Amino acid sequence: MDLETLLSYRWSAMTPEFIILGVVAVLSLLDLFLPRSFNRKLLGWLSFASIIAALITVFTLIGDTPVSILYDTFRLDSFAIAFKILLLIGAALAMLLAISYEPEEKLEEYRGEFYYLFLTALLGVMVMSSSGDLITLFVGLELLSISSYILVGMRKNYLPSNESAMKYVINGAIATAITLFGMSYVYGISGTTNIKEMAAALGAIDQQQHLFLLALAFLMIVVGLAFKISAVPFHMWAPDVYEGAPLPVTAFLSVVSKTAGFIIIIRIFIGVFFQVPDLSGNNSLILSLQNYLAVIAGATMLIGNIVALRQSNIKRMLAYSSIAHAGYLLVAVTAFSPFMIETLWFYLGAYLFMTLGVFAIIQVAAWKAKKVQINEFAGLYRSSPFLAVSLAILFLSLAGIPGTSGFIGKLNIFMGALSTEPTHYILASLLIATTVISYIYYFRVLAAVFFRQPQQETKISFSPPAVIVISLCVAVTVILGVFPNIAFDFLHGNFLSFNDFIQ
Known part of the structure; x- marks a missing residue:
């Protein structure tokens, strides 16, 4: 050259x-x-x-x-x-x-x-x-x-x-x-x-x-x-x-x-x-070859959520949760709907804020623990209502509860699976069923946070960077859940549905 x-x-x-x-x-x-x-x-x-x-x-x-x-x-x-x-x-x-x-x-x-x-x-x-x-x-x-x-x-x-x-x-x-x-x-x-x-x-x-x-x-x-x-x-x-x-x-x-x-x-x-x-x-x-992708997506959703039920370490639980979310995203890839890229972009963005917020809370609440067990979060609401409420909002979003960005993301994937020909009824059903399963392990953590007595009284020290991350993640999770058009208008207004992707 x-x-x-x-x-x-x-x-x-x-x-x-x-x-x-x-x-x-x-x-x-x-x-x-x-x-x-x-x-x-x-x-x-x-x-x-x-x-x-x-x-x-x-x-x-x-x-x-x-x-x-x-x-x-x-x-x-x-x-x-x-x-x-x-x-x-x-x-x-x-x-x-x-x-x-x-x-x-x-x-x-x-x-x-x-x-x-x-x-x-x-x-x-x-x-x-x-x-x-x-x-x-x-x-x-x-x-x-x-x-x-x-x-x-x-x-x-x-x-x-x-x-x-x-x-x-x-x-x-x-x-x-x-x-x-x-x-x-x-x-x-x-x-x-x-x-x-x-x-x-x-x-x-x-x-x-x-x-x-x-x-x-x-x-x-x-x-x-x-x-x-x-x-x-x-x-x-x-x-x-x-x-x-x-x-x-x-x-x-x-x-x-x-x-x-x-x-x-x-x-x-x-x-x-x-x-x-x-x-x-x-x-x-x-x-x-969609059927091969569908098998991987279905197995990923099922195994990720079912094995997460047995975890006592919150980082391992989040690992299996991450596996399950990969399965949700693979449903969008398998369906191959006309708005697949927009669906993946929104869900990955929502997942980004949900997950980073949770890890920031873990870092603040359990920074002394080598093995971050779920029971170490018992009574977190008593020692820090801010962390407890923030964790609840982020977990509700990961679970796909309405009013959060996680719900909008899963709804887009669900609609994409039903809007293509052939229609992916089995994958859509698995998406709903495994989402319900995920409620069990997310709410188990929240039950410990709000309703159990702490094992020992610990003083939580907040670092400004972690507080910024938690606050921003919670705010974006709620805003995108209530006003999802903010993200989609930005996407469609600036990227024209990715029309230049294969040009």
Whole structure:
């Protein structure tokens, strides 16, 4: 590539990524040369400022025409901008939790590494959201994955953290290999890694053996991505990782990493496989394989909610809850309704605030506990009515009670499952049934919070960052539940139903 071509690109499209990358470089150098006595939390505030700056920059890019640079490997369209907003908001709130995080074993020696690895993982998901090429997509995925493996094991003197990091690395490596193997089949048949060119090449294929290999590649990619979103039967890493990882990392994985998984799913499913004909040549390959996705979605909802009933550790309970929510989101993917992307965007946004708010409350209320048991929240209403009421609102939203954003999100998924042909009555019924099951374990925690006597009187100390996260999450959860059109009007007014996604 000559200098003239290099300078001709519209590099402003990558401004948010450049901000994060620049701060990562600065943080790594500062952490290397600053004395050990220097308060590394200041590096956390610098990280938070960079995320906010990147978020502001993303908002300034709204309304621009789609931009493709670097031979269409990086694409800035309405889809990328909309999901980068979610990613950056989630990362900003998780960073606030990280700044105020104080485990029993001190992290001061590694706190600087914590912040710039956090930003590196964020950079990976941002690259994934704008990927127009399988190589760029895979690089972003690995940037997220490798950073996440290290972050999970950051509590080096805490044995469960070491165990969860090892399990995460092994399972993640296997899932990555399977995904890459599936991608290699698609590349071998299409002769290109560019998603746009790949769709055009695969749409013209009519040879049965090639279509069979593409179906096999699709299933392998589904296996790899099912691990990333913790869908059954590739979910077993999630409870151990959620329990052992530092709490801000658990929060990051539960919202940002899950959002990243669905970003890849949308990019590959719609961008590539929707254009591929099935073996009969009368339908799309992805539509002919809906039953496989439906089985995964149904099993994920059932197992996630049923196993959550048996959990006494609240982080493990939330892990299985996260698995169940992945099942709800997969219902929207399986139904493949015309408003699938809008439904996923709203639900992931609502889930972001609900979950981060809950983790912020756990961090404040049980910061001294190594194993966060549900009975440790007994009598929380007596010691802190603010935390108790906030937890109740967020749990009611996770359960899908009317008047909350969680209800609106599930209603959209339910309507999407019933608005397509063929109609997915079984998935819609499972969605309702498993939602009712989830009431049991959510309300069990709330019963302990409001109606049980505390095991011991403890004084709860509030950190300003955690209070900001809790207050913001509760407010957004209620506002989007009462006035959901705020989000949908913003989406439709600025992103035109993602019409430029496959252009």
